[in-house]
Amino acid sequence: MRVPEPPGCDEIAQLARTANHTLARLEAAVEQQRQFASVVSHELRSPVAGLHTQLEEALLYPTDVDPTTTIRTALTTTERLQAIIDDLLVLARIRSAPPTTPQPLDLTQLVTEEIATRHHTTPVHTRTTPHITVLGNKIQLIGVLNNLLVNAQRHAHTHIDVTTTRTDHHAVLTITDDGDGIAPHDRERVFQPFIRLDDGRRRDPGGTGLGLAICRAVITAHHGTVDIEDSPQGARFVVRL
Template structure:
């Protein structure tokens, strides 16, 4: 049992502040060796998750600090120089800032729930019907064309998938020049949804960055200055929770978002 004692001693040294340590792995393939290897794999996953949380907290703090500091400065000036500051302008600007803060906080709560909450019981969803219904509600903005190929059914959370589709459609209509196209197809084991616009597109080196929280390209900030920068991060979290993928692929023109979800066996 000496290897067990060594594993126990090393485990006792590991703390949340330093998850880089690993337990000693004895040679061989017996139960103790398998336990050590499994423990190290678990520690590696835990270290990656904690590091991700730290980075996310740092990014959130940075994104919230700027609007809060701006709001504080506006209100402080109104108090220090009441005769020089237009109170209505200050209140209007402060209200706009608080609305942006509220949007960021609401999206952060959604993202946190998707990542940490236990998944709801999935239900069969016909993606073709879901897309048709969602597109039919979009009576304003750039026209959206749909192309579906029969019944394509997946298991999932309907509200969450509608949220992803709505986010992609809003983005596509915002950047499109004349039209947006949504298609559903199927491979041997996956449903494939594509949302394509005919706008300026997204450069290859930015196609992964836009899924990170608070990453907003210059064109996106210009077209939607009040956005939170969390829409695509939430969309990827939802699709990942559904055991699928969402990527930006090459297109002759504009941006082409591609979602792949497992079909019901």
């Protein structure tokens, strides 16, 4: 429900418009929470139902079902459930935790060190601008970098390009793979929780579908943006801080 807005620009009219604006934001937030809860319930229901069926079958037909196979399959299912729950907790903490005091960080140094200390299944080529300072949470930004690198490695054919540059008002991190790319109509969808395109499901059937949603939540909390932009080949993720 909204309050009536009287004409004019006096204090009563301004108060009514402010109240309605606040109510609209509240309604949007509640609707977003409802949609998120619905999606989470669906994503958790499927593996739980599968686990229940496996265990029930083992009890009903003990002579026909190999218990070792059942336990092994059930363990895989519970590992997937644990991964989903862990990522959901990360996403919830980012969205609900009070903002922490940001620290000055050298973005280029952070990127260079993380790439150098981790094993990569696909070669990663870097082209960086030194001494780019941003304000943020180091652990969270490392998580964003690793999520984007894992996503790029999943789809790259031969290599990944990582660049850091500086504009007048932003530090820009770009991660580009040379895979098949992402269709323009899917470029915003992939940042929604549990959205996984067919190619992603095929290449990583055990994924949770929350990695890019976490990236978007972290960068938004840092007052930045992360988007997918046009590239001659493959997908090009661009983070601006």
